[in-house]
Amino acid sequence: MSENILEVTDLSVEFTTYGGTVKAVRDVSFNVERGKTLAIVGESGCGKSVTVQSIMGLTPTPPGKITSGSAKLNGREILGLPTREANQFRGVEIGMIFQDPMTSLNPTMTIGDQIAETLMVHRGKSRRDAFNQAVELLARTHIPEATKRAKQYPFEFSGGMLQRAMIAQSLACGPAILIADEPTTALDVTIQAQILEIMLELQRTENMSIILITHDLAVVARIADNVAVMYAGEIIESGSVDDIFYQSAHPYTVGLRSAMPSNTGDRDKQLLPIAGSPPDLFSPPKGCGYYARCPYAMEACHESAPDPYTLTEGHIARCWLHHDDAPPTDVIHRVTR
Amino acid sequence: MSVLDFSPARRTAQIEQLTRPSLSYWQDAWIRLRKNVRAIISLYIIILLGIFTALGPVLWQVDPALQDLNQVSQPPSLPKTAILVGQYEPWKGIVIEDFPPEAIEYLEMVDAPMGLRTSDHPTTQRVRLIWNPVHGASGYNIYRNQRYPEDFNDLGLPLGGTFAGNEVSYEDRLSLESRSYYYSVVPTDGFDEYESFSVVEIIPRTSITLDEARSRGLLPEGKTIGEEVSLKFHPFGTDYLGRDIMARLMEGARVSLFIGIFAPLFYVLFGVIYGGFAGYFGGQIDALLMRFADFVVALPFLLFMILFKIAFGIGPGESGIVPMLIALVLLSWPSTARLVRGQVLKIREQGYIDAARLLGGRHHYLVLRHIIPNTIGVILVTLTFAVPFAIFTEAFLSFIGMGVAPPHPSWGSMCNEGVKTMLSHPHELIFPAVFISITVLAFNLLGDGLTEALDSRMRARE
Amino acid sequence: MIVYTLKRLLAGVITVWFIATATFIAMHQVPGDPLLNDKAVSAEIRKNLERRYGLDKPITHQYLIFLRNMLPPNPDFGISFTQQNRRVNDIIKDHFPVSAILGLLAIFFSAAGGVLFGALTAIYRNRLPDIVIMFLVILGISVPSFVFAALGQLLLVNVNSLMGYSLIPVAGWGSFTHMLMPSLVLGLGTMALLTRLMRTSMLDVVNEDYIKTARAKGLSPQRIFFKHQLRNAILPVITVLGPQIAVITTGGFIVELVFAIPGLGRYFVQAVQQLDYTVIMGTTVFYGAFLVFMVIVVDILYGFIDPRVRVQ
Ligand SMILES: Nc1ncnc2c1ncn2[C@@H]1O[C@H](COP(=O)(O)OP(=O)(O)OP(=O)(O)O)[C@@H](O)[C@H]1O
Numbered sequence A: 001m002s003e004n005i006l007e008v009t010d011l012s013v014e015f016t017t018y019g020g021t022v023k024a025v026r027d028v029s030f031n032v033e034r035g036k037t038l039a040i041v042g043e044s045g046c047g048k049s050v051t052v053q054s055i056m057g058l059t060p061t062p063p064g065k066i067t068s069g070s071a072k073l074n075g076r077e078i079l080g081l082p083t084r085e086a087n088q089f090r091g092v093e094i095g096m097i098f099q100d101p102m103t104s105l106n107p108t109m110t111i112g113d114q115i116a117e118t119l120m121v122h123r124g125k126s127r128r129d130a131f132n133q134a135v136e137l138l139a140r141t142h143i144p145e146a147t148k149r150a151k152q153y154p155f156e157f158s159g160g161m162l163q164r165a166m167i168a169q170s171l172a173c174g175p176a177i178l179i180a181d182e183p184t185t186a187l188d189v190t191i192q193a194q195i196l197e198i199m200l201e202l203q204r205t206e207n208m209s210i211i212l213i214t215h216d217l218a219v220v221a222r223i224a225d226n227v228a229v230m231y232a233g234e235i236i237e238s239g240s241v242d243d244i245f246y247q248s249a250h251p252y253t254v255g256l257r258s259a260m261p262s263n264t265g266d267r268d269k270q271l272l273p274i275a276g277s278p279p280d281l282f283s284p285p286k287g288c289g290y291y292a293r294c295p296y297a298m299e300a301c302h303e304s305a306p307d308p309y310t311l312t313e314g315h316i317a318r319c320w321l322h323h324d325d326a327p328p329t330d331v332i333h334r335v336t337r
Numbered sequence B: 001m002s003v004l005d006f007s008p009a010r011r012t013a014q015i016e017q018l019t020r021p022s023l024s025y026w027q028d029a030w031i032r033l034r035k036n037v038r039a040i041i042s043l044y045i046i047i048l049l050g051i052f053t054a055l056g057p058v059l060w061q062v063d064p065a066l067q068d069l070n071q072v073s074q075p076p077s078l079p080k081t082a083i084l085v086g087q088y089e090p091w092k093g094i095v096i097e098d099f100p101p102e103a104i105e106y107l108e109m110v111d112a113p114m115g116l117r118t119s120d121h122p123t124t125q126r127v128r129l130i131w132n133p134v135h136g137a138s139g140y141n142i143y144r145n146q147r148y149p150e151d152f153n154d155l156g157l158p159l160g161g162t163f164a165g166n167e168v169s170y171e172d173r174l175s176l177e178s179r180s181y182y183y184s185v186v187p188t189d190g191f192d193e194y195e196s197f198s199v200v201e202i203i204p205r206t207s208i209t210l211d212e213a214r215s216r217g218l219l220p221e222g223k224t225i226g227e228e229v230s231l232k233f234h235p236f237g238t239d240y241l242g243r244d245i246m247a248r249l250m251e252g253a254r255v256s257l258f259i260g261i262f263a264p265l266f267y268v269l270f271g272v273i274y275g276g277f278a279g280y281f282g283g284q285i286d287a288l289l290m291r292f293a294d295f296v297v298a299l300p301f302l303l304f305m306i307l308f309k310i311a312f313g314i315g316p317g318e319s320g321i322v323p324m325l326i327a328l329v330l331l332s333w334p335s336t337a338r339l340v341r342g343q344v345l346k347i348r349e350q351g352y353i354d355a356a357r358l359l360g361g362r363h364h365y366l367v368l369r370h371i372i373p374n375t376i377g378v379i380l381v382t383l384t385f386a387v388p389f390a391i392f393t394e395a396f397l398s399f400i401g402m403g404v405a406p407p408h409p410s411w412g413s414m415c416n417e418g419v420k421t422m423l424s425h426p427h428e429l430i431f432p433a434v435f436i437s438i439t440v441l442a443f444n445l446l447g448d449g450l451t452e453a454l455d456s457r458m459r460a461r462e
Numbered sequence C: 001m002i003v004y005t006l007k008r009l010l011a012g013v014i015t016v017w018f019i020a021t022a023t024f025i026a027m028h029q030v031p032g033d034p035l036l037n038d039k040a041v042s043a044e045i046r047k048n049l050e051r052r053y054g055l056d057k058p059i060t061h062q063y064l065i066f067l068r069n070m071l072p073p074n075p076d077f078g079i080s081f082t083q084q085n086r087r088v089n090d091i092i093k094d095h096f097p098v099s100a101i102l103g104l105l106a107i108f109f110s111a112a113g114g115v116l117f118g119a120l121t122a123i124y125r126n127r128l129p130d131i132v133i134m135f136l137v138i139l140g141i142s143v144p145s146f147v148f149a150a151l152g153q154l155l156l157v158n159v160n161s162l163m164g165y166s167l168i169p170v171a172g173w174g175s176f177t178h179m180l181m182p183s184l185v186l187g188l189g190t191m192a193l194l195t196r197l198m199r200t201s202m203l204d205v206v207n208e209d210y211i212k213t214a215r216a217k218g219l220s221p222q223r224i225f226f227k228h229q230l231r232n233a234i235l236p237v238i239t240v241l242g243p244q245i246a247v248i249t250t251g252g253f254i255v256e257l258v259f260a261i262p263g264l265g266r267y268f269v270q271a272v273q274q275l276d277y278t279v280i281m282g283t284t285v286f287y288g289a290f291l292v293f294m295v296i297v298v299d300i301l302y303g304f305i306d307p308r309v310r311v312q
């Protein structure tokens, strides 16, 4: 049993727009263990970014609003802190990198200065010391000729190099958690592997936790310890990577798996896209959000939202199929009590 | 919790439907524009201006060149009346026989004149001042001020003087208006003034001579000297030559709006053709044409407007509107040409022109069918912003005397004349300036509204 | 960078040649003999002028003489027609500095004001300061410069009469107080334009990813504003400064006229009104060259501020 460094419970986030209120994140709970990787997966627009950005205090308010929930970092509440206090953990205890490294760095500041800035602000270092350390950080993310590179501007870097610089920057203060929001989506396939490799390497040396947001289940299978599957603003299944892949307990997770190519035998396996699209978050259905697309849907699913069922220690699924009265199915892993 | 039903869902096939009706580009743009309050108000203002210009002269039939000398530099007011007076008759003035014309002995100080008043009713034809002689004075100086004089150095305009101690009257006929004047009389020793004066406030009555009233058709039957007649009505007042400002604004609107609308029309049209041509053919032709456009852009605009205006020359009796129009077109087309060329290149890249060409479309058909509808939004926006630009240019040139030749009024030249009398009669500047500003403002806001309404990026954002 | 600069300079020289040629052609379009207007010229002067400008020679020859006279380093713009014995070079030398000071101050006011107000409107987006400033900006764009000049003067007159003595001179030139109102008035239109541009630019930058990165780094809002937002937002504003110099220069004509400032603009307008051809030609070419090179200077300066341009 390892220690939870971040505990998020019942987080809900709304956006007020001209079209109405978007309930982007609904009652999301998850834990991040020290030194482990939590992967958050789900299709586009399901609220993954909003979830992590709310924890970091990065959602724009207004239009955004955290309506409920808590997030405890080492037991300390960090949700809804005023900027000054939030800045004591942002960039210090939690580092963050984003999807598009090309636009995530200030185009008119050298890479070295941007990394050094974090150290100057949080560690009170002089500009020279901070810059030297920035060069070291760049070297640790395997950027060749780091001394020279630190003096260059973002437009002189390639995408992969920029993402490394972003990692170097988020690692500057030795954070306990690194949040990576689709860190490889904008990059070439070959570079993707390198970036993940660097992240894993640093995780080992620093004993750092990672929250990895991705669409790529293959990546999840390779590096995640725990997985949270999000759908329409909710976590519909969470558990260890083995739970999710080998004992999938939610029809959506099953659907995701069938939509994913695998390299283990089974050459004839057909990739099955999930038909339909997620529900409108302006007015989420009162029943299960997956009802419209679920091949196992039952009348009950339409009427009321499924309860979370704890199947084994740490493996939770929100689906009526786990109700004792529900008919058994062939693919859904069930625990009968 | 109620009893749950775990039987398979009886789902009816859900057909996903777009709830929004699909609208054409222009319908959509129009709906957006209508929501933009500022743009719509501007549109109404522009329509009102059009009516003012087109129908104004029909409803307000006053000759903009006619001088009303009774009412020069008149601020806006309700209709005025004037008192009928006879022909001006010279006044002998008053000389007191039993008072010495020269001071008998030189005095260090003398008193201020007593009993300063007018000899009869003051009118704008003349004001006749009289006062009691001052012991020790050998003459008097007369001053006129428009506010109460604070001290000896603040007496205002020196009108003249008398050169004998017993000449105790003065007649003022210097461009009198119906307003309050403060007349001061200062005794002198024949050369220098004594530091004492008396002041009287006088408001002359607007007057008109019988002959004048008759010749201007202001004289109703049976009226005679001493009675009142109503003068011509000038709702916006008159300028320094007594011309009706409202009539001049209407006439000036024709010039300003003519240039403001036709110059952009012509140069945008030319730019569209030029840029469309360059973009459509591309390659060498494009490079050459755009290089030339670059040079024209580099010409300092207003300097060359002035230069062209001089070069074209204005013959006697011409207004100079056409040369200005030509100069504007010659210098302003490149920006539109660049814009349209860019659009055409973008559309060409999108490939559906090629597709159409493969299907056997002919050249000019292709241009009309695809490029024009796709660029017309940008062109419309350019056109809207070009109007204030042209109006500004006209105003600028007219202001420095290089625009529309007098006596043709334009808003710019009216401002030019108004600035000269700005301190005493601000309305002569304010009216044309407000008209320019409102017109430019309306077109700018409409242009902003159009940009927003036609911007497809904004469409995607919602 | 050096190659770029040289290329720009070469293009600039060609443009100036184009301006000079256009000026020459325009002036030769003037109906009638340029020496034969109502300002009678004595026969002797006339002969001198004819020889000097080659007016008796064919037009191509005249053009060459004209171009040769304009050549740096010692361009010779000739002698004024109306101000006897005054060389155009001297007119420029005496009066351009006045215009330049006025223009520089106006640029300073408009740039400082534009950046400041633009930033303010972006910070207070859709709140009272934003609404008020943007209303004024729309006014600033829609009111002609001579109206501002007139209003500015009116204001000074009223302030002075309220104070009872001449606090700020209403017209003329000499001390710093003379310069204040004219340069402010001159910069107003540009300031409005820059404010608008700065506002859009700021709002664009706020939504950039790197601002989110900066927040995730735990930087204070002040630091983000000054170090990340402002610098990036100012860049597009600088690019329009070059063309705006032309606007301010020609706007100076009017301001100099209204405030009775002895700048080159006023003499140019005077020359135009009196059809003093040598002064018109000389100052047009001078102004043209000045403006062309100002645009180049601003572009090169921009290169020093924006690393993306500097390195390429
Ligand atoms: N600033 C905002 N204003 C309004 N709605 C927002 C805003 N930010 C996010 N949303 C809404 O929240 C929902 C979740 O967005 P989020 O960015 O978290 O999705 P995501 O899971 O990260 O998707 P992706 O994989 O595409 O990054 C979206 O449907 C979006 O409509």
Ligand code: SF4
Pocket (backbone or CB within 6 Å): A250, A251, A252, A288, A289, A290, A291, A292, A294, A295, A296, A297, A298, A301, A306, A318, A319, A320, A321
């Ligand atoms: S609750 Fe019902 S609809 Fe939802 S996933 Fe489970 S079976 Fe499907």
Ligand SMILES: [Mg+2]
Pocket (backbone or CB within 6 Å): A048, A049, A050, A181
């Ligand atoms: Mg996302």
